[in-house]
Amino acid sequence: MSAVPVQAYLALALILFCIGLYGALTKRNTVIVLISIELMLNAVNINLVAFSKYGIAPSITGQIFALFVITVAAAEAAVGLAILIALYRNRQTVNIDEMDTMKH
Amino acid sequence: MMENAWIIPLFPLLSFLFLILFGKRLKEASAYIGILLTLASLVYSLLVLFERFTAPTYKAEGVWLTIGDVQLTAGFEVNQLNALMLVIVSLVSFLVHTYSKGYMNGDDRFPVFYAYLGLFTFAMLGLVISPNLLQTYFFWELVGLGSFLLIGFYFYKEEAKAAAKKAFIMTRIGDVGLLIGMILLFWQVGSFEYDEIFAAVEAGSISATMITLTAILIFIGAVGKSGQFPLHTWLPDAMEGPTPVSALIHAATMVAAGVYLVAALFPLFTASETALMTVAIIGAFTAIFAASIGLVQKDIKRVLAYSTVSQLGYMMLALGSAGYVAGVFHLMTHAFFKALLFLAAGSVIHAVHTQNIEHMGGLWKKLRITGPLFLIGTLAISGVPLFSGFFSKDEILIAAWAHGNTVLFWLAVIAAFFTAFYMFRLFFMVFAGEARSDMKNVHESPSVMTMPMVVLGVLAVVAGYVNTPWFGTFLGDWLVEGNHSLGHGHIEGPAWIMVVATVVSLLGIFLAWLMYGKRSLSRDWLTSRAPLTYKTLYNKYYIDEFYQLTIVTGTKFFSSFLRFLEVFLVEGIVKGVAGITSALGKLGSKFQNGQIQTYGTMAFVGLAILVVIYAVTGGYLK
Numbered sequence: 001m002s003a004v005p006v007q008a009y010l011a012l013a014l015i016l017f018c019i020g021l022y023g024a025l026t027k028r029n030t031v032i033v034l035i036s037i038e039l040m041l042n043a044v045n046i047n048l049v050a051f052s053k054y055g056i057a058p059s060i061t062g063q064i065f066a067l068f069v070i071t072v073a074a075a076e077a078a079v080g081l082a083i084l085i086a087l088y089r090n091r092q093t094v095n096i097d098e099m100d101t102m103k104h
Numbered sequence: 105m106m107e108n109a110w111i112i113p114l115f116p117l118l119s120f121l122f123l124i125l126f127g128k129r130l131k132e133a134s135a136y137i138g139i140l141l142t143l144a145s146l147v148y149s150l151l152v153l154f155e156r157f158t159a160p161t162y163k164a165e166g167v168w169l170t171i172g173d174v175q176l177t178a179g180f181e182v183n184q185l186n187a188l189m190l191v192i193v194s195l196v197s198f199l200v201h202t203y204s205k206g207y208m209n210g211d212d213r214f215p216v217f218y219a220y221l222g223l224f225t226f227a228m229l230g231l232v233i234s235p236n237l238l239q240t241y242f243f244w245e246l247v248g249l250g251s252f253l254l255i256g257f258y259f260y261k262e263e264a265k266a267a268a269k270k271a272f273i274m275t276r277i278g279d280v281g282l283l284i285g286m287i288l289l290f291w292q293v294g295s296f297e298y299d300e301i302f303a304a305v306e307a308g309s310i311s312a313t314m315i316t317l318t319a320i321l322i323f324i325g326a327v328g329k330s331g332q333f334p335l336h337t338w339l340p341d342a343m344e345g346p347t348p349v350s351a352l353i354h355a356a357t358m359v360a361a362g363v364y365l366v367a368a369l370f371p372l373f374t375a376s377e378t379a380l381m382t383v384a385i386i387g388a389f390t391a392i393f394a395a396s397i398g399l400v401q402k403d404i405k406r407v408l409a410y411s412t413v414s415q416l417g418y419m420m421l422a423l424g425s426a427g428y429v430a431g432v433f434h435l436m437t438h439a440f441f442k443a444l445l446f447l448a449a450g451s452v453i454h455a456v457h458t459q460n461i462e463h464m465g466g467l468w469k470k471l472r473i474t475g476p477l478f479l480i481g482t483l484a485i486s487g488v489p490l491f492s493g494f495f496s497k498d499e500i501l502i503a504a505w506a507h508g509n510t511v512l513f514w515l516a517v518i519a520a521f522f523t524a525f526y527m528f529r530l531f532f533m534v535f536a537g538e539a540r541s542d543m544k545n546v547h548e549s550p551s552v553m554t555m556p557m558v559v560l561g562v563l564a565v566v567a568g569y570v571n572t573p574w575f576g577t578f579l580g581d582w583l584v585e586g587n588h589s590l591g592h593g594h595i596e597g598p599a600w601i602m603v604v605a606t607v608v609s610l611l612g613i614f615l616a617w618l619m620y621g622k623r624s625l626s627r628d629w630l631t632s633r634a635p636l637t638y639k640t641l642y643n644k645y646y647i648d649e650f651y652q653l654t655i656v657t658g659t660k661f662f663s664s665f666l667r668f669l670e671v672f673l674v675e676g677i678v679k680g681v682a683g684i685t686s687a688l689g690k691l692g693s694k695f696q697n698g699q700i701q702t703y704g705t706m707a708f709v710g711l712a713i714l715v716v717i718y719a720v721t722g723g724y725l726k
Contacts, residue, residue: 025704
């Protein structure tokens with residue numbers, strides 16, 4: 001029925017995840033880091049949806065789970081941005097490498 | 105009395121403990137405590153000796169330690185030899201205690217000196233009543249410690265410090281032999297008890313080779329303690345200690361411990377002809393060897409020290425010639441006249457404040473008490489008839505002759521000649537001739553110093569009469585009573601030996617008088633005719649230098665090699681381990697920089713590694 005094989009979905013998800021991981025670990029700007037995390041979450045979503053259709057036991061659970069992830073990601077982004085703004089007000093910077101208070 | 109003989113060593117121990125604890129407060133009064141407590145020992149020892157004349161040997165023991173089937177005992181024994189030694193040790197110790205009150209007067213560490221004297225006396229008294237080898241060994245080491253403390257009493261003097269260490273180390277070398285011999289005996293007999301060892305030897309349950317081996321090993325211990333060749337070098341150096349200490353330790357008691365040990369184990373030695381021969385040869389050689397060094401020494405105490413070494417050699421020769429009585433008899437007479445000589449020498453040093461006999465002279469008129477007493481000691485040690493040394497030396501010569509050691513006998517005769525010569529050389533140089541101008545304030549010592557010398561002077565004359573071929577051999581008969589393995593109380597010898605001994609000693613005295621008294625022979629006779637011989641003798645045959653070159657240098661080389669191993673190998677490994685650990689720690693702490701991205705990277709890397717491991721092993725770690 002479909003010409004697109006499951007490997008393609010998984011490869012796309014892998015590529016997206018790697019891009020997200022790379023961005024999250026290397027970018028200095030915290031906004032970009034947050035965006036990268038969104039990328040990683042969405043790579044997971046692609047996996048969930050793909051397996052809900054082509055998995056060993058296909059069911060609707062995967063899609064519902066993807067919706068959950070989108071919701072949680074939205075909430076996370078809201079909270080993350082709120083923290084970031086609070087930090088920016090305190091420190092006048094959004095550079096993640098200046099936020100090293102965990103060391104102390 | 106004899107049941108309580110164990111209390112004798114405890115008096116000086118009490119003195120030691122008391123003075124160590126309260127000496128600082130007592131100051132000069134400590135002397136009285138030391139003197140009184142050693143007097144108690146002396147009185148008790150005398151009572152024990154008198155009782156032992158009639159009563160049989162008393163021995164009491166209790167189990168000290170049980171290891172498996174082996175029971176180690178501790179206790180005390182009063183046999184003839186022990187009773188005699190108790191009296192000699194406590195008597196000399198008491199006199200030295202008294203004498204020191206005058207000699208050490210004004211010393212800062214006066215109470216400490218008395219405390220050490222107490223410790224030493226305790227050790228020596230404990231040694232002579234020990235009924236088994238193990239206990240003997242304990243006290244043997246304690247004696248060594250006591251002498252170490254006393255020799256190094258003037259520890260602020262470098263020489264004294266070195267001499268103390270030397271004495272300790274040299275005797276330790278001998279002690280190793282003793283320890284090995286002891287362990288071998290225990291292995292063979294299964295007991296440290298003297299009685300059981302002798303019984304086993306007599307029953308023939310130990311092989312002849314083993315007897316010879318253990319006897320020689322134990323003799324090595326005696327060689328170290330009694331300053332026999334080749335371990336004699338510590339004894340003359342030990343003269344760095346205060347003079348009363350020299351009298352106590354290096355004349356009468358500690359060095360006698362080696363002779364005592366051989367005497368106490370005499371049945372073991374007689375069971376092996378080889379061991380006896382070794383003892384005799386070492387003894388005779390030491391006698392003549394040390395006497396020849398004594399001929400040219402210039403320090404009053406060193407001459408006496410070498411004469412001690414030489415006389416101890418005589419005792420060993422006697423024991424090695426199966427002359428048990430002769431050895432013990434000479435041990436007793438020597439204790440008296442040598443202690444007398446040392447105390448008199450101390451009195452001289454006290455008066456003139458120098459030890460170099462070339463700076464002395466003409467003291468006879470100034471030291472009216474010390475002079476005659478020194479003369480008595482000199483006559484006694486030279487073997488002049490009617491003095492104690494004459495009888496005991498005669499016994500030794502007869503024993504050597506009777507045992508068939510002709511060569512050793514003649515060596516001993518020559519040594520007797522040397523002894524007479526150097527002792528009178530010493531006497532004439534110190535007391536005869538012109539008084540030196542720079543010795544104005546010479547005065548006789550106080551009576552607290554002269555009284556002990558008078559007692560010893562009397563003993564140096566009369567002590568010989570307890571065992572003479574003329575009036576009866578009481579001491580000899582009593583010593584071997586009820587113990588056939590010790591030989592006869594008196595060994596018959598040809599009468600000419602006594603004549604030879606007398607002639608030889610008178611010749612020595614005459615020659616010394618010609619050279620140093622009348623001055624009709626030049627003093628420099630030896631120095632000018634044979635400078636090489638003189639130098640060799642004066643430098644004590646270069647034995648010290650030889651040891652320095654071979655053993656000390658060898659040991660130093662070996663130790664620097666070990667040090668090299670220690671520094672570079674052992675420490676290298678230790679430092680390496682520590683370095684790797686701390687480097688790893690530093691590396692780890694680099695990642696704890698508070699950067700969320702670093703943490704994330706580490707988590708990712710860790711996860712990746714886990715995944716790789718999982719992939720490679722398939723989930724199973726083998």
